[in-house]
Amino acid sequence: MKDNDRRDGWTKRPEVCVALTGVDKWFGAVQVLHDINLEVRKGEKVVVCGPSGSGKSTMIRCINHLEKHQKGRIVVNGTELTDHNRDIDRVRRDVGMVFQNFNLYPHLTVLENCTLAPRWVKGVARKDAEALALGYLERVRIPDKAHFYPSQLSGGQQQRAAIARSLCMNPKIMLFDEPTSALDPELVREVLDTMVQLARDGMTMVCVTHEMGFARQVADRVIFMDAGRIVETAAPEEFFGNPRESRTRTFLKQILH
Amino acid sequence: MDFTYILDALPDLMSGLKMTLMVSGLAIILSCLIGALGAALRTSGFKPAEYAVRGYVEFIRGTPYLVQIFFIFYGLPSLGLRFSVFWSGVIALTVWASAFQIENFRAGLAAVGRGMNDASASLGLHRWHHALFVVLPLAARAALPSSMNTLVATVKNSAYLQAIGLVELTFVAVDRIAYDFRAIEMFFTICVIYLLCVFALSGLGHLVEQRLNRPFAGR
Ligand SMILES: Nc1ncnc2c1ncn2[C@@H]1O[C@H](COP(=O)(O)OP(=O)(O)OP(=O)(O)O)[C@@H](O)[C@H]1O
Ligand SMILES: [Mg+2]
Numbered sequence: 001m002k003d004n005d006r007r008d009g010w011t012k013r014p015e016v017c018v019a020l021t022g023v024d025k026w027f028g029a030v031q032v033l034h035d036i037n038l039e040v041r042k043g044e045k046v047v048v049c050g051p052s053g054s055g056k057s058t059m060i061r062c063i064n065h066l067e068k069h070q071k072g073r074i075v076v077n078g079t080e081l082t083d084h085n086r087d088i089d090r091v092r093r094d095v096g097m098v099f100q101n102f103n104l105y106p107h108l109t110v111l112e113n114c115t116l117a118p119r120w121v122k123g124v125a126r127k128d129a130e131a132l133a134l135g136y137l138e139r140v141r142i143p144d145k146a147h148f149y150p151s152q153l154s155g156g157q158q159q160r161a162a163i164a165r166s167l168c169m170n171p172k173i174m175l176f177d178e179p180t181s182a183l184d185p186e187l188v189r190e191v192l193d194t195m196v197q198l199a200r201d202g203m204t205m206v207c208v209t210h211e212m213g214f215a216r217q218v219a220d221r222v223i224f225m226d227a228g229r230i231v232e233t234a235a236p237e238e239f240f241g242n243p244r245e246s247r248t249r250t251f252l253k254q255i256l257h
Numbered sequence: 258m259d260f261t262y263i264l265d266a267l268p269d270l271m272s273g274l275k276m277t278l279m280v281s282g283l284a285i286i287l288s289c290l291i292g293a294l295g296a297a298l299r300t301s302g303f304k305p306a307e308y309a310v311r312g313y314v315e316f317i318r319g320t321p322y323l324v325q326i327f328f329i330f331y332g333l334p335s336l337g338l339r340f341s342v343f344w345s346g347v348i349a350l351t352v353w354a355s356a357f358q359i360e361n362f363r364a365g366l367a368a369v370g371r372g373m374n375d376a377s378a379s380l381g382l383h384r385w386h387h388a389l390f391v392v393l394p395l396a397a398r399a400a401l402p403s404s405m406n407t408l409v410a411t412v413k414n415s416a417y418l419q420a421i422g423l424v425e426l427t428f429v430a431v432d433r434i435a436y437d438f439r440a441i442e443m444f445f446t447i448c449v450i451y452l453l454c455v456f457a458l459s460g461l462g463h464l465v466e467q468r469l470n471r472p473f474a475g476r
Binding site for chain 1: 372373375376377378379380381382383386390391394395398469
């Protein structure tokens, strides 16, 4: 009976893209991640929330090895993250990331920001890289900003440029670390719209965000972290409607006001 | 002031100037290379290299420049290292300027910020491409103003090399004064020549700065 269930599960559900198993992480003597277990399947959208300092950024930065974990296993599209550069490179080829502060290259135009990695990592010819980039800039609705420098764009436009830059590497998984929390309230919407569109196109996404409207709209699962642990995992309706843990309830009360 | 005297001395001064420019030019090129290398080592995270570079910078900044020149010209031969006056001058000037360029470039590197690293890493950009296309232009722009100061000081500090007998601009002037006693004319003239060199250099610096300063403001 049990075996049957599992087999059905395997045939119905998409493959696992990201798997963290028993991951621990220390910064020096301070442990910031405790026994993190997380599976993200192809096409799934996972929203991560939790109080400041709970380890949300650290967790998703471990997925593309911007931070190194000390214990446990992280497997991305079948590649386990080890200290070997070959594995790290392979994982990073599949994983794009968008940051709170955009991290666009300030000395390059938006178009140059978008073409740098395709040209030098994948060896795409300049013309092709530019055509590709313009396509993505159109998708994030700033094709007219291609030849502007980041400092000449609004925050929302900069973040959309950063999303386009990431998409130019054709990632299979996108990580978002509070992509709207550095933005003025009136600019949040345009970035969230871009992310919703990306979600509709079937991208696998892990988003650290406190935009609960976005979570309700696209998330398959919401994860609540506190003090370096995953405290609760639930579908959005359940997470917002009927949270199990008292810590989750306290947190939700704070941010929903 | 006797301008015909100045005109008369001009050919000598010009050959002195040529030497000044040659020594400073070589020292500038070498010190920029050493500065970039030293700054990279200084921030490499490899402790022995970091301490070595730091020690070098502290030593050069903490000792008189003239003593460094004498050390290289009079001291090194007794250790079996003998250089001509010209190369002793180039080495002394380079050794001095490098210490300051290392600090200038280190400040430039510090201005680049951790976010750029995250961006390039997440895009899978190779660290050498990241260094060349991201770190170098951003660090150069941040380091340029202080680096220009050091370049100007390098040209001016070549004058000290007359102390070991290098026949550069100041040497020529002092030498002629010993025969002709026309101190005012001579010192006035070489001051003007040094000023012109410095103006040319800082003009060049401004051009580079404008080029690097294209619209990107911010960080
Ligand atoms: N580079 C670092 N060195 C040392 N400690 C760090 C470093 N980065 C993060 N930490 C610590 O790790 C813990 C988790 O940080 P993290 O940035 O992952 O939290 P977060 O949940 O993303 O918080 P926020 O909502 O404020 O972004 C915090 O206590 C933080 O102080
Ligand atoms: Mg964070």
